[in-house]
Amino acid sequence: GTVRPCFRAASSLYMVSDQKLKGYFFLTPPLYFIPDLLPPGVCSLLNPAAIYANNEISLGDVEIYGFDYDYTLAQYSNLLHSMIFNTARDILIEQFKYPEGLRKYEYIPGFAIRGLHYDVHKSLLMKIDAFHYVQLGTAYQGLKPVPDEEVIEMYGGTQHIPLYQMSDFYGKGPSIKQFMDIFSLPEMTLLSSVTDYFMTHNIEYDQVHLYKDISDAIKDVHVKGMMYKWIEKDMEKYILHGDETYAVLNRLVNHNKKLFLITNSPFSFVDKGMKHMVGKNWRDLFDMVIVQADKPNFFTDRRKPFRKMDEKGSLHWDKISKLEKGKIYKQGNLFDFLRLTGWRGSKVLYFGDHLYSDLADLMLRHGWRTGAIVPELETEIRIINTEQYMHSLTWQQALTGLLERIRFQGFLFSWLNSKLFPSRSLSKNLFNPQFGSIFRTFHNPTYFSRRLIRFSDIYMASISCLLNYDVNFTFYPRRTPLQHEAPLWMDQLCTGCMKTPFLEEMVHIR
Numbered sequence: 001g002t003v004r005p006c007f008r009a010a011s012s013l014y015m016v017s018d019q020k021l022k023g024y025f026f027l028t029p030p031l032y033f034i035p036d037l038l039p040p041g042v043c044s045l046l047n048p049a050a051i052y053a054n055n056e057i058s059l060g061d062v063e064i065y066g067f068d069y070d071y072t073l074a075q076y077s078n079l080l081h082s083m084i085f086n087t088a089r090d091i092l093i094e095q096f097k098y099p100e101g102l103r104k105y106e107y108i109p110g111f112a113i114r115g116l117h118y119d120v121h122k123s124l125l126m127k128i129d130a131f132h133y134v135q136l137g138t139a140y141q142g143l144k145p146v147p148d149e150e151v152i153e154m155y156g157g158t159q160h161i162p163l164y165q166m167s168d169f170y171g172k173g174p175s176i177k178q179f180m181d182i183f184s185l186p187e188m189t190l191l192s193s194v195t196d197y198f199m200t201h202n203i204e205y206d207q208v209h210l211y212k213d214i215s216d217a218i219k220d221v222h223v224k225g226m227m228y229k230w231i232e233k234d235m236e237k238y239i240l241h242g243d244e245t246y247a248v249l250n251r252l253v254n255h256n257k258k259l260f261l262i263t264n265s266p267f268s269f270v271d272k273g274m275k276h277m278v279g280k281n282w283r284d285l286f287d288m289v290i291v292q293a294d295k296p297n298f299f300t301d302r303r304k305p306f307r308k309m310d311e312k313g314s315l316h317w318d319k320i321s322k323l324e325k326g327k328i329y330k331q332g333n334l335f336d337f338l339r340l341t342g343w344r345g346s347k348v349l350y351f352g353d354h355l356y357s358d359l360a361d362l363m364l365r366h367g368w369r370t371g372a373i374v375p376e377l378e379t380e381i382r383i384i385n386t387e388q389y390m391h392s393l394t395w396q397q398a399l400t401g402l403l404e405r406i407r408f409q410g411f412l413f414s415w416l417n418s419k420l421f422p423s424r425s426l427s428k429n430l431f432n433p434q435f436g437s438i439f440r441t442f443h444n445p446t447y448f449s450r451r452l453i454r455f456s457d458i459y460m461a462s463i464s465c466l467l468n469y470d471v472n473f474t475f476y477p478r479r480t481p482l483q484h485e486a487p488l489w490m491d492q493l494c495t496g497c498m499k500t501p502f503l504e505e506m507v508h509i510r
């Protein structure tokens with residue numbers, strides 16, 4: 001038969017002949033031919049330790065590296081989540097007088113994922129895509145999924161969530177919140193557990209109070225310093241990959257880069273962690289250390305001046321007219337920082353894990369380059385690399401391509417359509433049975449993904465990924481065609497010009 005490119009089918013990778021398609025339709029059981037559609041060697045291609053670029057950036061031009069501390073320089077083990085969960089649960093019971101029966105709830109690892117939205121008035125935890133639609137099958141009330149029809153009815157007959165009315169740019173609106181930091185995993189799980197308790201016991205409660213109390217209880221765990229104490233007491237147990245942080249910082253300094261730290265955490269906590277990871281002279285590596293910075297306000301509010309602080313935490317009263325190496329500063333704001341250091345524009349690259357508190361304002365207002373730390377990338381890429389995922393995705397693409405080519409809505413159309421949803425659910429569940437991947441809602445990017453692309457030049461699982469690249473490396477984002485463009489270079493597997501570093505090429509580095 002004639003060979004035609006079948007663009008949106010299995011096909012961006014493969015040429016499928018008409019005859020072959022007919023054969024598959026009527027003779028071949030669908031699952032048999034999927035392996036056939038997979039080009040050889042596509043599995044296990046992506047390297048979880050690679051850095052991915054949204055925007056072109058040359059590290060050679062970067063003179064100054066800035067870092068957030070928690071979950072950027074210091075990676076914490078998941079043990080912390082159950083500690084936060086249990087402590088906040090007990091605060092609810094003991095201080096807020098919530099029912100004793102809540103004690104039977106334990107932290108459920110892997111229940112929630114980062115980037116979910118929560119409708120306070122409906123007690124609905126859900127995943128929303130880049131177009132503000134809730135992904136069906138991913139709306140939970142308590143620990144139970146809400147049927148799609150009910151979700152649609154709750155929002156007046158649509159899956160579209162009016163985020164602009166119900167939330168704000170940073171996900172902190174009056175009725176819909178977005179959970180963006182890694183600490184919010186225990187918060188979402190606690191919210192769902194308590195809701196579950198009230199629902200299963202038919203107890204009437206005010207949803208607004210519940211949200212507020214849980215968020216206060218979680219805040220207490222941070223602000224009152226309980227979490228800091230656990231970490232300080234057992235660094236080995238809670239802080240991961242400290243030696244890699246040490247290697248990254250040292251390497252940058254050896255290449256004459258300037259380093260600075262802007263964290264919301266208190267000095268004594270950061271100092272202990274950095275001593276553990278980097279050594280007692282860690283501050284020699286940094287030109288500037290700013291603690292309790294109150295990000296994101298640090299980036300937008302010019303009123304808070306810097307204060308000098310000594311190692312014991314005492315504050316000085318003198319006016320700050322220069323920022324000196326070796327000194328510690330508290331609070332301050334980015335406007336003074338820029339004025340005093342002159343570190344402006346593209347020569348500065350700042351790394352943080354929080355898309356809003358760390359990166360959004362820098363990208364939108366100040367023009368520093370930004371690097372997002374997304375630890376979830378590691379597990380997600382491992383899943384993308386599996387044969388099972390590749391098969392499922394290829395099958396979906398093939399079905400979509402065929403559906404697109406069928407012009408009549410007959411039996412074949414409904415049959416193909418009926419195969420599509422189960423396959424989409426299957427690949428979703430590989431990531432997380434409740435909510436799927438943090439990056440996609442089936443075929444669309446998630447709301448989280450869109451924000452990630454908008455606010456970061458590069459993103460990676462951990463700061464240690466920098467060790468895999470030369471200090472003058474230039475990152476070029478892969479050119480993917482826009483919807484109206486011809487997919488001429490889609491077949492990058494064949495041309496070998498994929499901009500994503502592969503395991504094979506990088507195997508010598510780590």
Ligand SMILES: [Mg+2]
Nearest residue numbers: 068070071353
């Ligand atoms: Mg952080």
